[in-house]
Amino acid sequence: MHKTAESNVKTxxxxxxxxxxxxxxxxxxxxxxxxxxxxGERAKEIAIYLLKK
Amino acid sequence: MVxxxxxxxxxDAAKRIAxxxxxxxxxxxxxxxxxxxxxxxRPDETIYVCSxxxxxxxxxxxxxxxxxxxxxxxxxxxxxxxxxxxxERLQTWIGQINQLSQEADRFVxxxxxxxxxxxxxxxxxxxxxxxxxxxxxRMKFSxxxxxxxxxxxxxxxxxxxxTLVDAGMCRHEVDWMYGVNLSRALTxxxxxxxxxxxxxxxxxVQSPTLRFVVxxxxxxxxxxxxxxxxxxTVIKAGRNTISAQYEKERVVSKxxxxxxxxxxxxxxxxxxxxxxxxxxxxxxxxFDLSTLQAEAYRHFGLRPSYTLGIAERLYLDALISYPRTSxxxxxxxxxxxxxxxxxxxxxxxxxxxxxxxxxPSLSPSQGQRSDPAHPAIYPTGNIPRRALQPRExxxxxxxxxxxxxxxxxxxxxQSERASVSVKGHVFYLRGVQVLTNGWIDLYEPYARIEKMxxxxxxxxxxxxxxQIVSTERFTQPPxxxxxxxxxxxxxxxxxxxxxxxANIIDTLYDRxxxxxxxxxxxxxxLNVIEVLRxxxxxxxxxxxxxxxxxxxxxxxxxxxxxxxxxxKAIEHLRPVMAELEAKATxxxxxxxxxxxxxxxxxxxxxxxxxxxxxxxxxxxxxKTGKRFIACTGRWKEGCAFSLPLPQFGxxxxxxxxxxxxxxxxxxxxxxxRRPMISCPRCFKEKRDEQARQSTQTLS
Numbered sequence: 001m002h003k004t005a006e007s008n009v010k011t012x013x014x015x016x017x018x019x020x021x022x023x024x025x026x027x028x029x030x031x032x033x034x035x036x037x038x039x040g041e042r043a044k045e046i047a048i049y050l051l052k053k
Numbered sequence: 054m055v056x057x058x059x060x061x062x063x064x065d066a067a068k069r070i071a072x073x074x075x076x077x078x079x080x081x082x083x084x085x086x087x088x089x090x091x092x093x094x095r096p097d098e099t100i101y102v103c104s105x106x107x108x109x110x111x112x113x114x115x116x117x118x119x120x121x122x123x124x125x126x127x128x129x130x131x132x133x134x135x136x137x138x139x140x141e142r143l144q145t146w147i148g149q150i151n152q153l154s155q156e157a158d159r160f161v162x163x164x165x166x167x168x169x170x171x172x173x174x175x176x177x178x179x180x181x182x183x184x185x186x187x188x189x190x191r192m193k194f195s196x197x198x199x200x201x202x203x204x205x206x207x208x209x210x211x212x213x214x215x216t217l218v219d220a221g222m223c224r225h226e227v228d229w230m231y232g233v234n235l236s237r238a239l240t241x242x243x244x245x246x247x248x249x250x251x252x253x254x255x256x257x258v259q260s261p262t263l264r265f266v267v268x269x270x271x272x273x274x275x276x277x278x279x280x281x282x283x284x285x286t287v288i289k290a291g292r293n294t295i296s297a298q299y300e301k302e303r304v305v306s307k308x309x310x311x312x313x314x315x316x317x318x319x320x321x322x323x324x325x326x327x328x329x330x331x332x333x334x335x336x337x338x339x340f341d342l343s344t345l346q347a348e349a350y351r352h353f354g355l356r357p358s359y360t361l362g363i364a365e366r367l368y369l370d371a372l373i374s375y376p377r378t379s380x381x382x383x384x385x386x387x388x389x390x391x392x393x394x395x396x397x398x399x400x401x402x403x404x405x406x407x408x409x410x411x412x413p414s415l416s417p418s419q420g421q422r423s424d425p426a427h428p429a430i431y432p433t434g435n436i437p438r439r440a441l442q443p444r445e446x447x448x449x450x451x452x453x454x455x456x457x458x459x460x461x462x463x464x465x466x467q468s469e470r471a472s473v474s475v476k477g478h479v480f481y482l483r484g485v486q487v488l489t490n491g492w493i494d495l496y497e498p499y500a501r502i503e504k505m506x507x508x509x510x511x512x513x514x515x516x517x518x519x520q521i522v523s524t525e526r527f528t529q530p531p532x533x534x535x536x537x538x539x540x541x542x543x544x545x546x547x548x549x550x551x552x553x554x555a556n557i558i559d560t561l562y563d564r565x566x567x568x569x570x571x572x573x574x575x576x577x578x579l580n581v582i583e584v585l586r587x588x589x590x591x592x593x594x595x596x597x598x599x600x601x602x603x604x605x606x607x608x609x610x611x612x613x614x615x616x617x618x619x620x621k622a623i624e625h626l627r628p629v630m631a632e633l634e635a636k637a638t639x640x641x642x643x644x645x646x647x648x649x650x651x652x653x654x655x656x657x658x659x660x661x662x663x664x665x666x667x668x669x670x671x672x673x674x675x676k677t678g679k680r681f682i683a684c685t686g687r688w689k690e691g692c693a694f695s696l697p698l699p700q701f702g703x704x705x706x707x708x709x710x711x712x713x714x715x716x717x718x719x720x721x722x723x724x725x726r727r728p729m730i731s732c733p734r735c736f737k738e739k740r741d742e743q744a745r746q747s748t749q750t751l752s
Contacts, residue, residue, distance in 0.1 A: 005275040012277035019280045021308045038278035038527050042271075 005042035058157035062164035067104035073202035110176035112229040123237040154182035160189035172221035197371040220609040231257040247645015278527035282310035287520040297480040310523040322475040333463040336492035338381040338420025339429035350537035358555035378427040381420020395434030417459040461492025533571040580647035665692040696733040
């Protein structure tokens with residue numbers, strides 16, 4: 001399941017980037033999705049892992 | 054004189070059928086060893102009416118095999134008391150039917166006219182009545198009203214509905230073979246290779262259904278929201294202020310949203326166009342079982358299985374027609390006018406029904422689906438003889454109002470849309486006017502149309518943007534299933550039947566695979582499906598289950614033979630069993646680990662020990678066998694903290710906490726009792742306090 005979550009986290013970044021006209025960094029994006037209640041638990045775990053990396 | 058034995062499905066139905074076949078002084082009720090039997094003495098014939106208690110015969114393995122052996126390919130139909138636990142009283146029941154059959158020279162199957170009813174009756178006639186199924190007759194009816202039962206008895210068909218019986222037997226046999234073999238294989242693998250015993254239930258329909266819930270949970274767990282913006286605008290037109298919608302429902306970038314706000318703030322707008330569109334909303338179709346279940350869930354929050362149970366009680370009281378139907382059509386032969394006339398005698402429906410009765414002709418709306426055995430669900434027009442329970446009353450009211458509404462004229466509404474242009478951006482002002490309420494008046498409070506007319510506007514009129522803001526929003530994960538939406542998915546995927554789907558969902562709850570009204574799979578379910586996906590994905594695929602359903606429908610319509618479908622099912626199951634056998638070590642080890650982890654998680658409290666901060670767990674004393682909450686710091690820290698627990702029923706650690714002391718709450722569920730929610734810590738404190746007080750009183 002974590003593989004799907006990792007793929008979703010990485011794919012969604014390009015959409016976030018488009019939404020903010022390229023003015024959002026990967027770190028900011030990860031920090032924001034960790035705080036959002038809509039983000040799934042596995043996706044949050046991946047985001048936290050990527051932030052620590 | 055002819056002596057006829059009529060077999061019914063339930064005691065209530067037997068009573069109603071007996072009372073319909075003879076006048077009051079012709080019906081004699083006697084009870085033999087707890088089994089009610091009705092004797093209807095007519096001038097030319099004596100009719101014995103007896104009933105089953107649902108299935109009296111069931112599929113079991115042939116003699117000589119243990120309850121743990123697998124694979125099992127040889128099966129036999131046996132009395133249920135030999136196959137299932139706690140069914141001993143059925144032995145008396147079968148014995149009494151057998152005695153009656155020896156006095157009879159004509160036999161009639163009067164069980165509910167569907168697959169299950171046909172199987173119940175045929176098995177009783179075959180095994181308890183010395184193969185009387187060969188020349189037995191079949192009563193076919195959709196309501197338990199006197200008129201219909203008398204007609205069904207007088208016009209009973211000369212032979213049993215063999216295709217329905219075959220289809221039903223095949224379903225039982227295939228489901229038994231799948232359930233027993235797969236469940237035993239998984240349980241045995243976990244015991245042998247995972248060194249843990251747990252009955253792992255799986256089945257032909259159950260596993261694919263559970264997979265739907267697990268797949269949805271995985272989608273939710275892996276979901277990443279995407280931002281978008283909505284433009285919320287309030288427009289002032291003369292004295293009126295109206296909410297407006299931006300031309301794009303979702304603006305996908307912040308830059309674009311900011312530009313709309315910058316362009317439009319403080320700018321005047323012009324109405325460039327006003328459109329109006331009339332549309333008709335036609336009356337809904339009559340209820341089939343699944344739409345009734347969906348509607349009862351939507352309005353009253355009743356689980357599908359609960360709605361079915363209530364509908365069956367209403368059917369046994371002859372208040373509604375047979376509920377296990379897929380039909381959304383009502384033929385004129387049910388007598389629309391007579392039913393409506395009877396309903397008009399009930400005060401709460403009188404006014405609306407009288408209006409319908411004034412129509413020169415009655416033509417109800419009809420749905421797409423049909424069922425060869427029964428029409429859609431409708432009220433019989435009989436007046437309830439007993440006070441209905443609150444929930445029964447709700448479902449009955451829903452069925453009656455739906456029935457009345459299907460005769461209503463279409464509702465007519467006019468949608469209006471005014472386009473406002475502001476510096477190249479377009480905003481819409483929307484309104485709805487209801488021209489005629491039609492059937493909606495009849496179906497209230499279960500349907501209504503929002504009315505929101507636009508004020509008077511004209512093309513070229515200048516309006517003012519009173520307020521404009523952009524709001525950042527996020528896409529939402531797919532919703533969790535509820536019992537109603539899962540049932541609809543099973544139906545659209547064609548797995549299970551209208552009679553079994555609701556029970557399968559209940560089984561998933563009972564086996565501890567799902568919890569909550571918004572279905573959340575438990576760790577056990579997630580892990581079991583993961584292991585099955587890895588080692589034997591065929592079990593959780595819907596394709597084969599769906600294919601088998603189609604084959605069984607073919608048996609029903611006489612296009613397929615039961616034996617061929619059984620062989621096909623075995624041919625599919627054999628390689629699955631071989632695969633499970635070959636991978637038993639890996640499968641068993643993983644299942645064992647999963648079960649242990651699940652048990653540990655289920656037994657570990659989320660609050661720490663208030664004395665030493667170690668983990669608290671539910672344990673069972675090896676000396677007394679009693680369960681209690683103990684501190685894991687006992688061995689390291691010497692902590693003696695413990696709390697007592699109720700000794701009856703199943704224990705669930707809730708994710709809720711005591712409002713008084715903050716300790717984790719527990720729930721105890723026991724059969725026949727309401728679930729009990731309690732705080733173990735407060736309970737202990739209260740008990741200790743009471744003990745102190747009684748000691749003081751004594752001293």
